[in-house]
Amino acid sequence: MRIAIAGGTGTVGRHVVAAAERRGHDVVVLSRANGVDVAAGTRLGAALAGAEVVVDVLNTTTLSTRKAVSFFTMTTRHLLAAEEAAGVRHHVALSIVGIDDIDASYYAGKLAQERLVRASRVPHTIARTTQFHEFAEQIASQTTFGPITLAPRTLSRPVAASEVGAHLVDVAESGPAGRAPDLVGPRDDTLAGMIRRMYAHDGVSRRVLDIRFPGTYGAGLASGVLRGGGGGGARRIGETTFDEWLAIRHRSRKPESRAAGPSAGT
Numbered sequence: 001m002r003i004a005i006a007g008g009t010g011t012v013g014r015h016v017v018a019a020a021e022r023r024g025h026d027v028v029v030l031s032r033a034n035g036v037d038v039a040a041g042t043r044l045g046a047a048l049a050g051a052e053v054v055v056d057v058l059n060t061t062t063l064s065t066r067k068a069v070s071f072f073t074m075t076t077r078h079l080l081a082a083e084e085a086a087g088v089r090h091h092v093a094l095s096i097v098g099i100d101d102i103d104a105s106y107y108a109g110k111l112a113q114e115r116l117v118r119a120s121r122v123p124h125t126i127a128r129t130t131q132f133h134e135f136a137e138q139i140a141s142q143t144t145f146g147p148i149t150l151a152p153r154t155l156s157r158p159v160a161a162s163e164v165g166a167h168l169v170d171v172a173e174s175g176p177a178g179r180a181p182d183l184v185g186p187r188d189d190t191l192a193g194m195i196r197r198m199y200a201h202d203g204v205s206r207r208v209l210d211i212r213f214p215g216t217y218g219a220g221l222a223s224g225v226l227r228g229g230g231g232g233g234a235r236r237i238g239e240t241t242f243d244e245w246l247a248i249r250h251r252s253r254k255p256e257s258r259a260a261g262p263s264a265g266t
């Protein structure tokens with residue numbers, strides 16, 4: 001079937017595209033690099049022509065509640081309106097395990113997105129997962145200052161983005177279900193521990209400080225709710241551990257990029 005993947009060039013989006021193509025689906029990628037700005041709502045109608053399913057893995061990088069709510073509200077509204085006009089039969093939204101009581105900062109945007117999806121006339125599935133293994137790189141690239149990385153204290157149960165990609169294609173193929181089983185990783189971890197092991201693996205000498213972030217957001221990250229299991233709902237457990245992912249990632253990198261280490265430090 002024809003699947004449109006909004007954010008298909010991103011960290012998880014690339015894996016959704018690869019999994020969908022492996023299974024023989026006709027894939028359309030929506031991203032600004034592909035000429036479709038979902039936040040502005042430009043060229044959406046043409047991009048969704050003939051699509052049966054839309055998988056939304058768009059993202060913005062912000063801790064501002066206002067910016068996060070604005071981005072996820074605008075992109076979700078534009079997508080759902082264009083899907084309704086195009087006759088799309090299934091909207092799949094990727095969200096995050098355990099965020100229900102963390103209505104602040106970035107997670108306020110995700111909760112606003114979930115509410116719009118639930119209220120929409122487009123049949124939908126909200127699929128929640130825990131943090132990706134790749135989250136360690138994503139955070140470190142934003143919170144590194146010279147020889148120090150600040151790791152927001154986070155209790156997580158990380159999962160490989162490649163497994164999230166395959167899970168989202170399973171969800172897309174299964175048809176609208178309202179809510180998919182949560183996908184969580186195989187082991188508990190901390191973000192500081194993940195970043196330290198990533199640096200050790202890459203031969204990067206940098207101190208990682210485990211810092212408790214303030215407010216509702218910081219309390220949520222440190223509380224353990226992001227590991228899931230609190231609500232007792234259905235869940236799937238990923239197979240690849242963070243350390244296995246590190247080894248795979250290391251092997252798949254080019255020698256020169258290995259020598260350069262992660263792109264943190266900007």
Ligand SMILES: NC(=O)c1ccc[n+]([C@@H]2O[C@H](COP(=O)([O-])OP(=O)(O)OC[C@H]3O[C@@H](n4cnc5c(N)ncnc54)[C@H](OP(=O)(O)O)[C@@H]3O)[C@@H](O)[C@H]2O)c1
Nearest residue numbers: 007009010011012031032033037038039058059131132135
């Ligand atoms: N990171 C995690 O650990 C984690 C865990 C669970 C769930 N999630 C969810 O997974 C989703 C994807 O996260 P990610 O880390 O894979 O994102 P990412 O790497 O930051 O990629 C974001 C994607 O969105 C596209 N995009 C951004 N703004 C756009 C716009 N205005 N119009 C069209 N495309 C736009 C980007 O392409 P262009 O720049 O070319 O536009 C890119 O393809 C998010 O919703 C996040 O909440 C993340």
